[in-house]
Amino acid sequence: MRYISTRGHSDRKRFCEILLEGLAPDGGLYLPEHYPQVEEARLTAWRSLSYADLAFEILSLYIDDIPAADLRAICRKTYTEEVFGTKEIVPLRPLESPSTGSGQTVLYLEALSNGPTLAFKDMAMQLLGNLFEYELTRRGEEINILGATSGDTGSAAEYAMRGKKGVRVFMTSPNGRMSPFQQAQMFSLQDTNIHNLAVEGVFDDCQDIVKAVSNDLEFKRQYKIGTVNSINWARLMAQVVYYFSGYFQATRSNAEKVSFTVPSGNFGNVCAGHVARSMGLPIDKLVVATNENDVLDEFFRTGVYRVRGSADTFETSSPSMDISKASNFERFVFDLLGRDGNKIKALFHDQLASQGSFDLSHDPAFKSAAQRYGFVSGKSSHADRLAMIKDTYERFGTMIDTHTADGVKVAREHLQPGVPMIVLETALPIKFAETIEEALGKTPERPARFEGIEALPKRVKIVPADVTVIKRYIAENVH
Numbered sequence: 001m002r003y004i005s006t007r008g009h010s011d012r013k014r015f016c017e018i019l020l021e022g023l024a025p026d027g028g029l030y031l032p033e034h035y036p037q038v039e040e041a042r043l044t045a046w047r048s049l050s051y052a053d054l055a056f057e058i059l060s061l062y063i064d065d066i067p068a069a070d071l072r073a074i075c076r077k078t079y080t081e082e083v084f085g086t087k088e089i090v091p092l093r094p095l096e097s098p099s100t101g102s103g104q105t106v107l108y109l110e111a112l113s114n115g116p117t118l119a120f121k122d123m124a125m126q127l128l129g130n131l132f133e134y135e136l137t138r139r140g141e142e143i144n145i146l147g148a149t150s151g152d153t154g155s156a157a158e159y160a161m162r163g164k165k166g167v168r169v170f171m172t173s174p175n176g177r178m179s180p181f182q183q184a185q186m187f188s189l190q191d192t193n194i195h196n197l198a199v200e201g202v203f204d205d206c207q208d209i210v211k212a213v214s215n216d217l218e219f220k221r222q223y224k225i226g227t228v229n230s231i232n233w234a235r236l237m238a239q240v241v242y243y244f245s246g247y248f249q250a251t252r253s254n255a256e257k258v259s260f261t262v263p264s265g266n267f268g269n270v271c272a273g274h275v276a277r278s279m280g281l282p283i284d285k286l287v288v289a290t291n292e293n294d295v296l297d298e299f300f301r302t303g304v305y306r307v308r309g310s311a312d313t314f315e316t317s318s319p320s321m322d323i324s325k326a327s328n329f330e331r332f333v334f335d336l337l338g339r340d341g342n343k344i345k346a347l348f349h350d351q352l353a354s355q356g357s358f359d360l361s362h363d364p365a366f367k368s369a370a371q372r373y374g375f376v377s378g379k380s381s382h383a384d385r386l387a388m389i390k391d392t393y394e395r396f397g398t399m400i401d402t403h404t405a406d407g408v409k410v411a412r413e414h415l416q417p418g419v420p421m422i423v424l425e426t427a428l429p430i431k432f433a434e435t436i437e438e439a440l441g442k443t444p445e446r447p448a449r450f451e452g453i454e455a456l457p458k459r460v461k462i463v464p465a466d467v468t469v470i471k472r473y474i475a476e477n478v479h
């Protein structure tokens, strides 16, 4: 398997070459040159596999530069009951059966949030940690991961990279702006390869610092700066696995179809669904659910992709979906427009930079997108979120988090008879306790291992929003 850039660069790279890289040299995103097709017999054989072995089978189709025995060992080390809480790793929970008594479940939750940080980003990040360690050891190299986080991504990265050989993490976050629970999750890590930098500023300041460091090519090379952001192909590939697992759990035969609803921000999660569907998994609809930041819903309704400025980006109660542009969206548009790198360059490099938007409403490819790729969409508001949390708790005794609530709201608008709908549960309610209390008047349960974490000693350095200070800190801490 070789990997190509969405913007048409002539490079053809292998998996381990792109694993530690960010964007392609032309600013595009890497994608496999084709999607391997999984035929009927193979689907049937995969039904009975453990999650780790299913992951191995799927990853093997995309990775041919890690020996099979090593790759299998990496998958088995990653997806364990000990780390993810259940033997199924991503168990389905029925939420609703029709009153007709036909017995068929119409709505499921797929639990992706029982990993170390209680959000779905662990599903991919835990694998990435083990792949990084493997490849860096093989090369005898090191990497210093620099990131900016307002919550889920940073903690998932830290829990994936803690104690890993050859990897250090420098994670900036806006000082005092994450929830006490999220701060405690990150700052209580005592591993010497994890560095928490609480920046006196807002999230944008953190992102600007990361950008400034990454643009200093000399510094970047000298200190081997890398990232683990959501455009990394390995993260997306890891997420393909749970679409297969969810499908197998909800069906008995490959003649059945299911739909998925995905609470979406940067389009990484649902893009993995698109890849799974393109590989031949019998998915009917992929439902993109957004919050008030509805860049993606607008596109799927109208064909217009219009990125927002920071002033037009709302702070919502499903904050991990608060995006101004969807960084993985270019991958889908590449497929939508027949994998034409020149067209993608014209849209994403030229037109977005000059006009901040592009319009595909008259393009026949967009008009047939829902048919060909199964995409539909919807949006949810704070009031919808509260109503869904309350309704789901009162009728089914199940507490859901704010992001999952956006998913349930939009899923209900797209139910179709005879097609089970699987909503991806992207976080546990304890991470967003304030809104749960607003909806239910009670505090969500917290898993026993997080009891009292707010009181643990914290390992964090408060720093000014100043690039030179951050660079100096990195330089002093890499040897």
Ligand SMILES: *Cc1c(COP(=O)(O)O)cnc(C)c1O
Residues within 6 Å of the ligand: 119, 120, 121, 152, 153, 230, 263, 264, 265, 266, 267, 268, 269, 270, 320, 321, 403, 426, 427
């Ligand atoms: C990151 C995240 C999302 C959005 O996922 P994308 O891959 O960016 O679309 C949704 N919910 C939660 C809880 C998240 O952490």
